[in-house]
Amino acid sequence: MRILNQGISLDSFFTALNSAKHRILMLDFDGTLSPFTPERDRAYPYPGIKEILEKIIGAGNTRLAVISGRQLSDLENLLGLKNLPEMWGCHGAERFSRNEGYTSIRYPESTRNLLSSIIDWAEKNDLSDNLEIKPFGVAFHWRGFPDARQKEIEKEVESAWKHRLDNSDLELRKFDGGIEVGSRNINKKNAVTSILSRYKNDYTAAYLGDDYTDEDAFNALGGKGLKVLVRKNYRPTAADIILSPPEELLNFLNRWLKAAT
Ligand SMILES: [Mg+2]
Structure with a gap:
């Protein structure tokens, strides 16, 4: 564990959590609750x-929300929890909560057409193997590829x-x-x-x-909550602390449970 924001004390945080009227725990999935695996559909939690x-x-x-870029169905299967938590799939385009059930957005036709053209383009440019078609977008994956090829794909897409x-x-x-x-x-x-509104x-x-997209979440949280980067190695971040998974992450979640009960 490493404290990056010297104004932060974990003891004070858990003391405040203990007496808080509402407790909100927001969690990314891949790389945070689960390790990266070459097979994306087998990325089960630690x-x-x-x-x-x-x-x-x-x-x-505790209001516990898992917020992920993955599809909701994927997330639900990999989490494998008996009691479903609040889940934000596809970065929030799909949602599940106990009160509202399953909900999702719907794109206008022009947006759906644009996504189809990207898929056609990927096929014509030999990128189908890298392409993941999601319900609300597409992703080009390059994990495991040589650095030079990764840069090439990034440049081509951009x-x-x-x-x-x-x-x-x-x-x-x-x-x-x-x-x-x-x-x-x-x-x-x-x-x-x-969620905070x-x-x-x-x-x-x-x-x-753990990811770049989580930096947006850290910035949105600002001073209104504890920002935790879950990662084995340091990288520049807006987070307050770094936890190395899985041990330090498990410790943190255990302390949360203790403070909340
Ligand atoms: Mg992640």
Whole structure:
């Protein structure tokens, strides 16, 4: 564990959590709760994570939300929790909550056409193997490819699409392992803002994530919660602390459970 923001004390955080009226725990999935695996559909949580999440959800006094770029169905299967938490799939384009059930956005026809042209372009440019077609966007994956090839794919995608997306509601964004096209209004920043918007100043919150897209969430959280980068190695970040998974992450979640009950 490393404290990056010297104004932060974990002891004070958990003391505040203990007496908070509302507790909000926001969690990224890939790279945070689960390790990266070459097979994306087998990225199950680290041992012990499922159990501690079940306990926090079961205790019933934390609003626990998993916020991921993955599809909701994927996320639900990989999490494998008996008691479903609040989930934000596809960065929030799809949602599940106990009160509202499953909900999702719908793109206008022009946006759907634009996404189809990107898929056609990928096929014509030999990028089909890298392409993942998502319900609300597409991702070009390059994890495991040589550095030079990764840069090449990034350049190809950017030069073909960056400007063409300018006047649309889609945007390009990099993630750890590729580049994706998705709605510019649906991102982890808006997810965090929307979750916190229901509260006054009567909550204690934390957001845990590992990726570039989580930096948006950290920025949205600002000084209103604890920003936790889950990562084995340091990288420049807006986070307050770094936890190395899985041990330090499990410790953190156990302390959360203890403080909340
Ligand atoms: Mg992640």
